[in-house]
Amino acid sequence: MQRIGVFVCHCGTNIAGTVDVKAVAEALKFEPGVVVSTDYQYMCSQAGQEMIKEAIIENKLTGIVVCSCSPRMHEATFRKTAAAAGLNPYMVEIANIREQCSWVHKDIPTGTEKAIILGKAAIAKVNLNAPLTPGESPVTKRALVIGGGIAGIQTALDIADAGFPVDIVETKPTIGGKMAQLDKTFPTLDCAACILTPKMVDVATNDKIRIFSYSEVSEVNGFVGNFDVTIKRRARYVKEDICTGCGLCTEKCPQKKVPNEFNLNMDNRRAIYIPFAQAVPKVATIDPESCTMLKTGKCGVCSKVCTVGAIDYNAKDEFITEKYGAIVVATGFNPISMDKFDEYAYSQSKDVITSLELERLMNAAGPTGGTLLRPSDGEHPHTIVFVQCVGSRCDSCAEKGKEYCSKICCMYTAKHAMLIRDKYPDTDVYVFYIDVRTPGKNFDEFYRRAVEEYGVHYIKGMVGKVSPEGGKLKVRASDLIDGKQLNIDADLVVLAAAIEPDKSARPLATMLTASMDTNDFFTEAHPKLRPVESPTAGVYLSGTCQGPKDIPETVSQAGAAASMVIALLCKDKLTGNPCVAHSDEMMCNGCSTCEKVCPYGAITYIDKEFRMPDRTTKVRRVAQVNEAVCQGCGACTVACMSGAMDLKGFTNKQIFAEVDAICK
Amino acid sequence: MQEITRDVLVNKASELMSAGTVDRVLGWMRGEFDYDITPAVFSTEEELKNNFVWNDFCGANFSKYLIRETQKSENKVLVFLKPCDTYSFNQLLTEHRFDREKVYAVGIPCNGMVDMTEIKKANEAIKAIEESGDSIVVKTLYDGDVTLDRADVLLERCKNCKSKKHVAYDELIGDDGEIIESARFDEVAKLEKMTADERYAFWQNELSRCIRCNACRDICPACTCEKCVFDNPNSGVENKAPADSFEEKMFHIIRAFHVAGRCTDCGECSRVCPQGIPLHLLNRKFISDINEFYGEYQAGSEVGNRAPIVNYTTEDLEPGEAVGRGGIDA
Amino acid sequence: MQMNEYKPLIVAFCCNWCSYAGADLAGNNRLSYPADVKIIRVPCSCRVNPMFILRAFQKGADGVIICGCHPGDCHYTSGNYYTRRRMALLFSMLEFLGIERERTRVEWVSAAEGAKFAETMNDFAETVAALGENKRLEDLRCKK
């Protein structure tokens, strides 16, 4: 039997104005288990708390009920009070007689009657409370960052800066991501490489950071603080630790006709290649799809020219398993395929390009060496048409495109238009837009400069059709403001393709049990207040995997994710919320129903041997809750028909007791 | 009358036993009369030859017995499954209730099973029952022979058979049938069209007869809890006998809710109820609601299916929209 | 107010993150609703077991309402979606058994919707009061 103390708070007149607190304390004296019941002006005050502490010690209380304001207000306070007096903090229940009683009811008899009932319910519950201890689990002080773009790089650097080891897993042979492919960045127009490559070097030289390039995550087990991750290191046929990145092999390789994905296939690379000059790690990679040696066994040129003997044609995929305390997802984005947008003639003309392709065409390290030339004939384009919102903001029923705004297109198009006008003032630049969206520091100013200083023609309206004709691109568009249909003979058409999450995100989300929205963007734990955490504890989100973002935003989120990770890794042990689900193995029949409704993947099954009453043993499948992962929602408790799954702190019996007390 | 004979099954079982595929057989054992058939485990060909039966009274669904039976030995057990039994079989596999590797399942065709309660309603003191084609001849002690149309005395679940197709088996005897467009929801729809008062009166009358013998639960292949919440003194809802009409409702509502999405509509609950309560209607109500709200779903049609009640979409209908639909009045 | 002064007893299960906070906000804003509404705090609306609802009716409640976060806003991401399915099926079943459909309700109330909480409770209490005492899911032993 519990020994319960009841403490009724006046809250000045907040409660006492509508509730006869003395009568409440008096009425609750005779409830089962109650040994002391008293009232006080302000329970939450220092003196009030002292009173509770003394009562706990003096009466050897095993549980207390505080009839006061909402538990959302002072539950934590009174739990600390109880703990200070040596009582388990989870032996405290609050009867909310302020927000849900005195403040909403007018007359004293009504308020008093209800307060008594609420008090009885709390007493009924506390009678069934059990001391709870938050579970503890150790924290592996290492973080994994999945994706080596600017988001991943920034997150990794920030975490490493705090002294924790970080591994980056990147599917490409080099880190750098999309930003490495960009030419300049808005709104300051500094060169992407100039600001990115130093960070890449920082990553490479930071002894806290390991880079697993040309690798992917193949399995994730465990939970916050204790993830076991298997990383598949794809065979690159070049020994990473030996290769010096001299590049000789990439010059001598006879297979010259491999489309260069870094330049978006606008030029070619060799079968052995280093994606770009500042690649990190600067190590060659053999593309097994194109390598003659690997395909036919004849060639071996690279091996012959390699002075350090780094080539290894027999390399195999390797799997390594590592423990991590936290995982940051930074899988980034890709422009969507333009295949479904026939009206823009993307597949018909080389001169219809996406904005990312334009970045490469304008980049000094790009296929044209930085001179803007038409991909079809290498001529200088004089009329350039930019089309906005290609595949963004589409109707959900439309088969092509995405419903959301891709967010970055307005700004990079302004940047492109401005750069072109700056470098080639003889060029006419038209931008067809639906809306120009420039919320961001110095963004609108930047856009206005494109219009006002650089004379870019911004036309409200959309391009309806692009038809290649006689070496030109006939662009038919409407000018909504002028009420005209325009026909422009363009030399180059640039499509602001919508962006979408990388294809690797979906299977990764499944492995991480992190949730995704219908567009395959990772869902954040709370859209406003927890924007960098996934709902799965220990998994954080960085960059465009969570939604379209520009670089400054990505970097901010990367830093925020890093700080969340650091805050986690700083702890030696994680203490969880003790109000978690618990499976009674004797009752559990292992049916897997609870597992299906758990949003956190906190439930696993084991085959457990039970000693039967007749001294035989029986192996049964039973559910186990990982208390470090469970967040205590209780979905499983209702899914469980045998009642084996219960929620500590909100057990079936406790809630029944509350119902009973209220319905008395 | 069933289309295959007992001898076909006995031979199949003997063959599988002597081949060492299985070392025992879950089958129907003859009783004192023609109709009181008991599920049994046969472990010798002799027993099979003497006591195995297969006739119009072999309603028992063996799926649930497999939970206990597969734990007894490492060897395989042979089980004969009628089409509707295979759904329970799959559902139990979905819930990891027995090891598939320890079972050799032989699917057998079924022409529907006869409801002895129905026969006994009109005929007392039954000496013998003979099956011939579409008729049943009931030989009574005092009133001579009565010939009944077999179709009239089938079990409710067989009158409204939902599938002659086996969804699980290692081996099939005879040809597999088809899934049938049955009228099994008609009775539910009829009740839905009544007024709330009529429905209340209907269920009050039906459920008030409940004696809480738990036969419905204990025969149910979906009720496989280690310990039912209604038996568990620590569950907070344990009770033994209905001391108030509320408890009858509580038990049956919660039981139906617990099997919602898992009930294959095998009809055993109604078959065994000693008080003749049409318990299957509660389960069918859930099934028809699930079909209507969340798309057609047949529990047990495939192993590993995720029941709609442990699933969701962001566009589901609101509970307020689930009530007061169509024929259901205020 | 009813002429006969009959006051229905209403049990409200409120999820900790949205609706319980919404109820607190109603209090902060002094928005009154009948004292016959008694709130039970649960972590999430998906914690509400149909057995709790029936138990409340057994012990004399006249109406039971479950409040949770709006769909899509669940603190636990999916809890209220399960609530929605479970309660849709349960309520439909109760109706099938002839129990007045107005006695049970699910309402989504966010932490910002103090006014909605009070309105909902006023409306629900009025609806239940109009139905009168719960006779169809009562346990005679529990009558006073």
Added chain:
Amino acid sequence: MRKISLDKLDLLFSEIAKSAKLYLPVDTDNGAKYDVWEDGKKLSDALNTVRSAKDFFFPQTENLMDFKMSGKNIEIIDTRSECEDFVVFGVRACDVKSFEILDRVFLADPVDTFYKNRREHGVIISMACNKPAETCFCKTFGIDASEPCGDIATWKTDDALFLDAKTEKGEKLLSALEKITEAAKDADAEPQKALIKERLARLPLAELETSAFGNGKTNELFNAPEWKDLSESCLGCGTCTFVCPTCQCYDIKDFNTGNGVKRFRCWDSCMYSEFTRMAHGNNRLSQLERFRQRFMHKLVYYPTNNDGLFSCVGCGRCINKCPINMNIVKVMKKLGGKKNG
């Protein structure tokens, strides 16, 4: 002996109902059941009721007392109301015999006052079985369905009902019915009795016998290997127990109504896994043990403690109602050796 013509049955019932509540078997969609007689209710022709007549004296649930708490005080309230007189008409010989079996349990010291109270207020009018069913085996337990006991025994022929008082209570009631009944000779009912006797002899289970069971057979039967096969298919439900006229186990439970606690008893079944759960757990852990308990109790333990009286009356209800068709007949045949082979 008295007699009344069958077309005057309603008159008989209304006459009885004047002084006491009259229950009789009536037909429903789900077989016959005992119901309170009122004008228009017809006596069922069914051989027997689905549920047994024990409910009249030992109902499925019965309130024992109430507790009320106020402050720290507990008040105990006797909730027993004086039971009114009642008459049960049409009880078959087997069910009548079951009362004797229950009496030995409930009326032995310490007397169960709840049972005794109901017993004292009840009058049993039995009726001979004109058409015993294939599932009947009352003869096995020495019951003669043509000569039922009770306070008044009755025989129904094609045109008349013969009534014969067997006890003081019965005589009192029968004499009160003298106005509407006419005198008859004992011999008048003889042809009917003979017909019934002849029918009983021809029943399929007529040869079932009990010599393998009874007083002192515990050691012989307890470890019989047959229990395993017999109990294999048992679901552990309580159907047999709850339709059985002689099963008398109950559980006592408290129910908190919110205004106090009701202590009540309700039927329990030894087939249930929670039966007689004690601090150390359950004493019969497997279904085999539970199954064996039920039949050993009926066929061995009870007779051992009650002068050889078996606690089965052969009514056949379990044969009809067991979901998997396992029953005491099969048990007796399997364990009874050659005789019952």
Added chain:
Amino acid sequence: MQNKKELQKEQILRMSGVNPRKCMRCGKCSGTCPSYDEMEYHPHQFVYMVETGDLEPLMNSDSLYKCLSCFACVDRCPRNVEPAKLIEALRLTVIREKGKNHLKSDDIPALLDDEMPQQAIVSAMRKYSK
């Protein structure tokens, strides 16, 4: 009571199944329309004016018959607004008013010549044979 204009608008929306509110005014329909220059009101204006209920000018305009029903606007609209269906509905509304048919289907053969693409003939029949 709704006035005639509102009724007419509702009827047009129902006939066409178009929800003009989905339009985000990008003008792609007009940018793509091959009859743009012939038209007084352009596809995006149709959508906008129907939404605002400004039906009269549209129904009195020849633009109705300048639409080729080529469905380019329908195909390219990113919001699935389907302007051509809206125009078709407006046209039908006019045609249904007695004697308002722009051309009789019998008149069509006389207007045909060898140059005319088959698609135009089909769409003319579609428009005028009602």
